[in-house]
Amino acid sequence: MIGILVVNLGTPDAPTAPAVRRYLREFLSDARVVELPRILWWPILNGPILLFRPARSARNYASIWLPDGSPLMVYSQRQCDALQAHWDQQCPGQVRVKLAMRYGKPSIAQGLAVLRDAGCRKLFVVPLYPQYAAATTASIFDAVGKELRQWREIPEIRMIRDWYEHPAYIHALADSIRAWWREHGQAERLLISFHGLPESAVAKGDPYRSQCEKTTALLVKELALSDDQWIQTFQSRFGAAKWLQPYTDKTLVELAHSGVSRIDIVCPGFSADCVETLQEIALEGKETFLQAGGQELRYIPALNDNPLWVTAFSQILEPHWRHWDSREILPFPRSQAKIG
Numbered sequence: 001m002i003g004i005l006v007v008n009l010g011t012p013d014a015p016t017a018p019a020v021r022r023y024l025r026e027f028l029s030d031a032r033v034v035e036l037p038r039i040l041w042w043p044i045l046n047g048p049i050l051l052f053r054p055a056r057s058a059r060n061y062a063s064i065w066l067p068d069g070s071p072l073m074v075y076s077q078r079q080c081d082a083l084q085a086h087w088d089q090q091c092p093g094q095v096r097v098k099l100a101m102r103y104g105k106p107s108i109a110q111g112l113a114v115l116r117d118a119g120c121r122k123l124f125v126v127p128l129y130p131q132y133a134a135a136t137t138a139s140i141f142d143a144v145g146k147e148l149r150q151w152r153e154i155p156e157i158r159m160i161r162d163w164y165e166h167p168a169y170i171h172a173l174a175d176s177i178r179a180w181w182r183e184h185g186q187a188e189r190l191l192i193s194f195h196g197l198p199e200s201a202v203a204k205g206d207p208y209r210s211q212c213e214k215t216t217a218l219l220v221k222e223l224a225l226s227d228d229q230w231i232q233t234f235q236s237r238f239g240a241a242k243w244l245q246p247y248t249d250k251t252l253v254e255l256a257h258s259g260v261s262r263i264d265i266v267c268p269g270f271s272a273d274c275v276e277t278l279q280e281i282a283l284e285g286k287e288t289f290l291q292a293g294g295q296e297l298r299y300i301p302a303l304n305d306n307p308l309w310v311t312a313f314s315q316i317l318e319p320h321w322r323h324w325d326s327r328e329i330l331p332f333p334r335s336q337a338k339i340g
């Protein structure tokens with residue numbers, strides 16, 4: 001049996017200040033996320049941040065909360081259900097997909113235990129981040145390593161690091177945007193917004209910015225957009241330090257002031273919709289743009305459980321399985337191995 005541990009960031013379990021505080025405490029205590037020396041960071045985190053941010057953040061979560069819970073959890077779980085159904089059909093009984101969250105529940109330790117108990121001796125760990133950042137991807141690998149330190153017998157493991165330029169991912173993104181344009185029409189400008197990162201992380205060698213730029217270059221090429229039809233930005237900055245630029249919110253104002261009235265926004269770094277896309281972009285970004293004089297801002301949903309993404313995901317893993325012992329592993333159906 002092959003196990004696939006699909007890992008996303010994690011999310012509060014309720015849109016309330018206490019639940020958001022618990023979540024932020026765990027998330028922002030991770031030294032991969034905030035790299036300041038602990039002695040400096042601890043009083044800031046336990047002072048102003050955990051005092052004031054949870055209430056404001058909880059209001060943001062409340063504005064996009066779904067009947068079944070936090071969007072990040074709901075869409076990540078649907079994605080895993082769709083992946084499980086895909087492999088149940090391709091090779092019944094041979095693959096087990098399990099969702100885990102880096103912060104909160106279901107934890108990485110719980111996810112690994114479920115796969116072990118299901119008899120998985122070969123394991124993929126797949127962070128749901130197409131672009132590598134130490135703050136996200138490496139933190140998941142840390143947590144997997146930390147948990148496995150307590151196991152006597154560990155499985156054979158492959159960690160999928162990134163897929164920012166994989167043709168199947170680019171193709172799925174482009175197809176989902178084209179499908180959206182067929183249904184809703186195309187605005188004057190496509191804004192391609194990625195989660196931000198402190199500039200200092202890139203200065204220390206994080207490949208995140210160049211991976212985002214490569215994703216954008218491949219995407220606009222596949223969409224055959226000319227240079228005046230798109231713009232790439234970074235959103236969700238946190239704290240006072242300089243983050244990657246151009247900033248999404250400032251760009252929205254500048255575009256409105258320069259006479260652009262209709263914008264479509266897509267966020268290719270988010271595999272599942274969440275507070276950063278549904279609240280910060282689709283609600284707050286829209287308000288910012290309209291207040292600055294723009295007329296329409298439309299958010300193009302993340303890939304979520306789109307069948308295009310399920311196919312792309314299986315294609316991203318495909319070469320990895322082929323390298324595993326073929327006697328134990330299902331032969332990968334040739335029809336699935338082709339891209340396009």
Ligand SMILES: C=CC1=C(C)c2cc3[nH]c(cc4nc(cc5[nH]c(cc1n2)c(C)c5CCC(=O)O)C(CCC(=O)O)=C4C)c(C)c3C=C
Nearest residue numbers: 009010011012033057072133135136195197238274275276
């Ligand atoms: C120093 C702080 C942060 C870094 C660095 C950071 C990097 C980073 N984050 C994502 C993806 C997501 N972040 C999300 C929420 C979120 N991010 C931060 C801070 C940093 N992120 C905070 C404080 C929050 C919580 C919301 C808030 O209070 O503003 C989410 C959504 C979670 C959800 O529950 O919906 C995602 C996804 C990436 C990809 C990244 C580095 C590239």
Ligand SMILES: [Fe+2]
Nearest residue numbers: 195196236276
């Ligand atoms: Fe974040």
Ligand SMILES: [Fe+2]
Nearest residue numbers: 236275276280
């Ligand atoms: Fe945000």
